[in-house]
Structures are given as structure tokens and as C-alpha cells.
Amino acid sequence: NAGVTQTPKFQVLKTGQSMTLQCAQDMNHNSMYWYRQDPGMGLRLIYYSASEGTTDKGEVPNGYNVSRLNKREFSLRLESAAPSQTSVYFCASSEFAANSPLHFGNGTRLTVT
Amino acid sequence: GEDVEQSLFLSVREGDSSVINCTYTDSSSTYLYWYKQEPGAGLQLLTYIFSNMDMKQDQRLTVLLNKKDKHLSLRIADTQTGDSAIYFCAERTNHGGATNKLIFGTGTLLAVQP
Numbered sequence: 588n589a590g591v592t593q594t595p596k597f598q599v600l601k602t603g604q605s606m607t608l609q610c611a612q613d614m615n616h617n618s619m620y621w622y623r624q625d626p627g628m629g630l631r632l633i634y635y636s637a638s639e640g641t642t643d644k645g646e647v648p649n650g651y652n653v654s655r656l657n658k659r660e661f662s663l664r665l666e667s668a669a670p671s672q673t674s675v676y677f678c679a680s681s682e683f684a685a686n687s688p689l690h691f692g693n694g695t696r697l698t699v700t
Numbered sequence: 701g702e703d704v705e706q707s708l709f710l711s712v713r714e715g716d717s718s719v720i721n722c723t724y725t726d727s728s729s730t731y732l733y734w735y736k737q738e739p740g741a742g743l744q745l746l747t748y749i750f751s752n753m754d755m756k757q758d759q760r761l762t763v764l765l766n767k768k769d770k771h772l773s774l775r776i777a778d779t780q781t782g783d784s785a786i787y788f789c790a791e792r793t794n795h796g797g798a799t800n801k802l803i804f805g806t807g808t809l810l811a812v813q814p
Contacts, residue, residue: 591742629704629788629806630743677742686731686792689802691742 589613591692593678599698600668608663608695610678618684619661620645621653623674624694630677636661637684668699704805706789711811718776720808722789725770731792732765734774737807738785746774746787776810784812 591612600606612619620635622645632645636655650672652664661680665672676695681687703725712718724732729751735743749756749763749772756763762775776783786807793801 627806630804632801679743688731688733688745688748689743690745691735693740693742 591678591680591690593676593692593695595695596693597696599700600665601700602669604668605664605666606668606697607665608676608678608697609660610662610692611660612678612680612690613659614680614682614690615658616680616682616687616690617658618681618687619655620679620681620689621651621661621663622677622679623647624677625674633663633676635684665697668697670699673697673699704789704791704803706787706805706808708806709809709811711813712779713813714779714781716779718779718783718810718812720774720776720787720789720810722772722774722805723770724772724789724791724803726791726793726803727770728793729770729791732763732772733790733792733802734761734763735788735790735804736785737788743788779810779812781812781814784810786810 594609617638621633622630624630631647634653636642639658642653654662678692679689681689705723733748734746736746737743747758760777764773786809788807789805
């Protein structure tokens with residue numbers, strides 16, 4: 588049982604380049620999330636999808652877009668990468684948006700030069 | 701506002717008990733969670749407690765919740781070197797509607813000395 592799978596594991600971008608981070612879950616969960624983790628800041632929610640067909644902004648959505656492609660997949664796109672987006676990105680899923688625990692992927696380490 | 705605070709670092713000797721503390725501000729919390737993060741990995745759910753409970757025990761892990769003081773702790777008995785990791789406290793807030801937020805603390809680095 589793979590759980591939450593993120594690709595790629597590592598990425599280096601130049602300022603202004605674009606890229607899409609992919610996430611898929613095989614637990615038949617309804618809700619999916621994108622977080623970023625920065626030293627001393629804990630985890631901050633970028634966007635989430637409470638159910639297939641819906642997406643909503645989290646704490647730090649600026650510079651990002653998301654797509655809930657289907658129930659399994661939730662992608663995060665950086666249209667024009669900036670050094671401030673250097674971070675570790677985690678995708679997570681939960682059975683429901685309310686009260687269910689989150690299950691995390693192993694993260695994507697992104698560096699923007 | 702919503703805030704979750706943890707101490708940054710805890711060092712213990714192998715075989716001792718570890719106690720990691722967390723305080724939160726939102727009194728509408730429904731569930732409180734403990735996650736473990738090993739180097740280079742994602743967050744792994746360790747345990748969670750519903751806000752109407754005082755204590756939950758799961759093998760070597762004991763979670764204590766003092767709702768009046770908004771204080772949560774995680775006790776690890778017989779701490780092993782494999783327990784070395786960052787531990788995150790998180791609360792589910794309840795502000796109505798179908799979705800409620802999960803707020804994370806900044807994490808406590810547990811270092812276990814052999």
C-alpha cells in the first residue's frame with residue numbers, strides 16, 4: 588500500500604521557470620492538501636481540496652495554483668518560481684476534510700536559484 | 701488567533717522517558733495530533749486524542765490533554781535511539797462548515813543519547 592506518493596523528490600529551478608509537483612493517493616481519501624515546510628515555521632497550508640471538484644486557498648497561496656485532477660491526484664503548480672519558494676513541499680490526504688487525520692507523502696525538496 | 705507552540709529541542713538518554721509538550725490557543729479544538737518526522741521523510745501520524753478525553757495510551761506512547769490550560773503532552777516510555785526525530789503537535793480547529801483547519805506547531809527535535 589503506497590499511501591501518498593509525490594514526484595519528483597528533488598528539483599532545482601531557476602527564477603522564473605515553471606513546474607508542477609505531482610501527488611497521488613491510493614487510500615480513496617476525499618480530501619487532499621499541499622503544505623510547505625520551512626525551518627522555524629512548521630508546516631503552512633498552501634491549498635487544499637476538500638473533495639473532488641473543489642479547491643480552496645490556505646495560509647500561503649500566493650504564487651501557486653492547484654488542480655484536483657480526479658479523486659486520486661492533486662497537483663501544485665509554480666507558474667514563475669521565486670527564491671522565496673525554496674522549501675520542502677508535502678502533499679497529504681485525509682478521509683474527510685473535517686476531523687480525519689492527515690497522511691503525508693515523503694516530500695519534494697525544491698530549490699529556486 | 702490560532703497558534704500552537706512547542707519547545708525546540710529535547711535531549712534524553714536511551715531508556716529514559718521523554719516528555720514533549722505543546723500549548724495551543726484555540727479553545728474550539730476538536731482533535732489533537734502527534735506526528736513524527738524522521739530526516740528526509742514525511743510526517744508520520746503517531747497518535748491523536750479527541751478533545752473530550754484526558755488521556756490516551758498506545759504502547760509506549762501516552763498522550764495527556766489538559767483542556768483548561770490548553771496543554772498537550774506526549775510521553776514516550778523507554779526511549780530508544782530510533783525515536784530520535786522531530787515531533788509535531790497539531791490541532792484541528794472547529795470554526796463550523798465542512799472543513800476545519802489543521803494547525804501545526806514548529807516541531808520539537810528529540811535527540812536520544814546512547
